Structures are given as structure tokens and as C-alpha cells.
Amino acid sequence: SFGAYNAEGYKLELSYYGNREGLSIRLEKPMEMGPITWPDSEAGRQLPAPKSLTGKFSFEYDDNFFVYIGGTSRDDYNAYVSACRDKGFTVDYNKGDNYYRDQQRRGVQVSIDYEGNQIMSIRIDAPDTSSGSTTSEPSPDSSTPSATAQNDGKLVNGMRKDFKEAIDSYEAFMNEYV
Structure with missing residues (x-):
């Protein structure tokens, strides 16, 4: 697999599937972002606000959300991960160059990814305390409006x-x- 952005923000992804001898080519237009307000919800209070408040929510509820944050350099991303660790997200973590996954002692889960092209994504989920709940969490999708x-x-x-x-x-x- 290969993925890259051009100067205008278009993302090209190439994937080769050897078992099918097929090549997948995907081109995504630049993500449209605007000013956001950091959530003052239960989930929003668990995390520090990022340096940039230019972004796009994929979904937002009181106990979870998924947001893309623009104007984020790799240094800003690394500083944000450090700030989340300072807030207690250090239980059973998994970290790579472009991602950070963790769970707080209270079971709150966070995923922070450096997407490329000065974009970071942040997802936070409350602990799954319900048994048989009919409420579901949508999958993050850059085309999903925030009022899902x-x-x-x-x-x-x-x-x-x-x-x-x-x-x-x-x-x-x-x-x-x-």
C-alpha cells in the first residue's frame, strides 16, 4: 500500500492485492474544514483542546466524538499526544509514528492519528457499561455530517x-x- 497527499491536499492511495492480482486506486478530495468549538461534554472534558481549532466533526455525542483537526504539524501532534498522556491516558497504550491508542483507568478509550497533510484525528469513547443498549456509535467517515x-x-x-x-x-x- 502507498498513500500520499499533493500540494493541494488531494490524497492518493494505491493498494495491491496479490491474492486477487488487483490494484486499487483511490483519490480523495481535500477535506473541508472550518472553525470548531471544542466540546464541553463529558468526552470533551477528558481531553485537552488541541492547538488548532480548525477541523471537522465526523460525529459528536456527550460520551464520545470523532474529529479531524487541521493545521496540525507533526510536532503539534506529538505535543498533543504528550498532553493526553499528562491527563492520564497511559494505561495499556500502543504507540507508533502516526498513531496513539490508549485507555484511561476509568475505561475511557482514545485514538489519536496523524493522518498527514497537517491533519490529526481524535476519537474518544466512554467505557462500554451498557449491556444490550440499542444506541450505536457510528464509524468515522469524512463525509458524515456532525449532526448524525x-x-x-x-x-x-x-x-x-x-x-x-x-x-x-x-x-x-x-x-x-x-
Whole structure:
């Protein structure tokens, strides 16, 4: 696999699948970001606000959120990871050059990734204390608006409604190009 950004912010991803002898080519347009307000929610109070407040929320609830933060150099990313560690995110951590995963003593999980092109992503999730809850957390998606409605838990053909809609949309998209 290979991924890179150009000067205008377009992201190119190339993936070769040897078992299928196939090459996947994906080109993403630059992510649109604007001024954000750091959440004053339960989840937002667990983390320090980043240096840059230019970004885009993929989703935001009281106990979890996923946000892309622009204007973030690699040094800013590293400083943010250090600030999160200072807030107690040091339990069972996993760190690489472009990612940091951790869990606080209270079970709060955080994922911080350096995406490239001066973009960092931050996801925080509250501990899973519910058993049988019908509320689901959406998957982060750069095209998902921040006002995403929570899933009602009903199944359509054995799948969650939001998952079925995503699959149907993908199928329609692929049918246009095949």
C-alpha cells in the first residue's frame, strides 16, 4: 500500500492485492474544514483542546466524538499526544509514528492519528457499561455530517438501518462505474 497527499491536499492511495492480482486506486478530495468549538461534554472534558481549532466533526455525542483537526504539524501532534498522556491516558497504550491508542483507568478509550497533510484525528469513547443498549456509535467517515442521528437499533434484512443504507449507496455508486 502507498498513500500520499499533493500540494493541494488531494490524497492518493494505491493498494495491491496479490491474492486477487488487483490494484486499487483511490483519490480523495481535500477535506473541508472550518472553525470548531471544542466540546464541553463529558468526552470533551477528558481531553485537552488541541492547538488548532480548525477541523471537522465526523460525529459528536456527550460520551464520545470523532474529529479531524487541521493545521496540525507533526510536532503539534506529538505535543498533543504528550498532553493526553499528562491527563492520564497511559494505561495499556500502543504507540507508533502516526498513531496513539490508549485507555484511561476509568475505561475511557482514545485514538489519536496523524493522518498527514497537517491533519490529526481524535476519537474518544466512554467505557462500554451498557449491556444490550440499542444506541450505536457510528464509524468515522469524512463525509458524515456532525449532526448524525443516532441509530434506532432496528434491523433491515438482518442489518442495522444505517449500515444497510451505506451498503445500498455504495452498491449504487459501483453500478455507475461497472
